[in-house]
Amino acid sequence: MADNIKVLISEEQINKRIKELAEQISIDYAGRSVHLICILKGSAFFCCDLAKLITVPVTMDFMSVSSYGDEKVSSGRVRILKDLDESIQDKDVLIVEDIIDSGRTLSYLTDLLATRSPRSLNICTLLDKPERRVTDVYVKYVGFEIPDEFVVGYGLDYQQKYRNLPFVGVI
Numbered sequence: 001m002a003d004n005i006k007v008l009i010s011e012e013q014i015n016k017r018i019k020e021l022a023e024q025i026s027i028d029y030a031g032r033s034v035h036l037i038c039i040l041k042g043s044a045f046f047c048c049d050l051a052k053l054i055t056v057p058v059t060m061d062f063m064s065v066s067s068y069g070d071e072k073v074s075s076g077r078v079r080i081l082k083d084l085d086e087s088i089q090d091k092d093v094l095i096v097e098d099i100i101d102s103g104r105t106l107s108y109l110t111d112l113l114a115t116r117s118p119r120s121l122n123i124c125t126l127l128d129k130p131e132r133r134v135t136d137v138y139v140k141y142v143g144f145e146i147p148d149e150f151v152v153g154y155g156l157d158y159q160q161k162y163r164n165l166p167f168v169g170v171i
């Protein structure tokens with residue numbers, strides 16, 4: 001396998017879990033529409049695959065945020081590279097992330113977006129690395145809990161590489 005990357009979560013496991021998450025979200029948002037906020041770049045694959053399987057009406061917007069740069073640890077400073085295009089006022093907003101690690105990114109984002117008067121605001125993350133948390137965040141939908149290892153693939157990068165791997169692996 002390229003650069004000795006060990007599979008942690010296979011493509012089949014990811015697809016199965018995304019289906020389950022989409023079913024749960026479709027039940028929870030029944031009778032409403034859900035406004036997905038995709039946090040670029042990491043969440044691009046997950047958010048698009050999830051959106052395709054949700055059966056209630058979906059709208060989407062994109063925000064680009066970065067704090068890791070080329071490192072394996074957070075710089076501690078969350079930078080917004082691109083803000084949302086549309087207002088989230090009175091919308092049922094679901095932030096879609098690839099991973100919650102230290103919790104800094106999502107803590108910063110939920111505080112920021114809460115000031116913009118959404119009707120509701122929740123988080124869906126594919127991966128959760130609870131051992132690394134330095135900031136508490138309430139996450140409603142979690143795909144997989146993973147151990148304290150730096151992972152790549154299915155959107156996640158190391159030095160901008162490996163995002164296109166169809167599985168989640170450890171370098």
Ligand SMILES: O=P(O)(O)OC[C@H]1O[C@H](OP(=O)(O)OP(=O)(O)O)[C@H](O)[C@@H]1O
Nearest residue numbers: 041042066067068100101102103104105
């Ligand atoms: O919980 P945290 O410690 O804040 O880490 C999680 C965040 O870090 C990664 O983004 P990154 O800054 O690497 O940007 P990218 O998505 O463009 O790779 C990841 O995609 C999450 O957004």
Ligand code: HPA
Nearest residue numbers: 101149150151152156157
């Ligand atoms: O384990 C990780 N891998 C890639 N990007 C990340 N950003 C936070 N944690 C990670």
Ligand SMILES: [Mg+2]
Nearest residue numbers: 042068069157
């Ligand atoms: Mg990254």
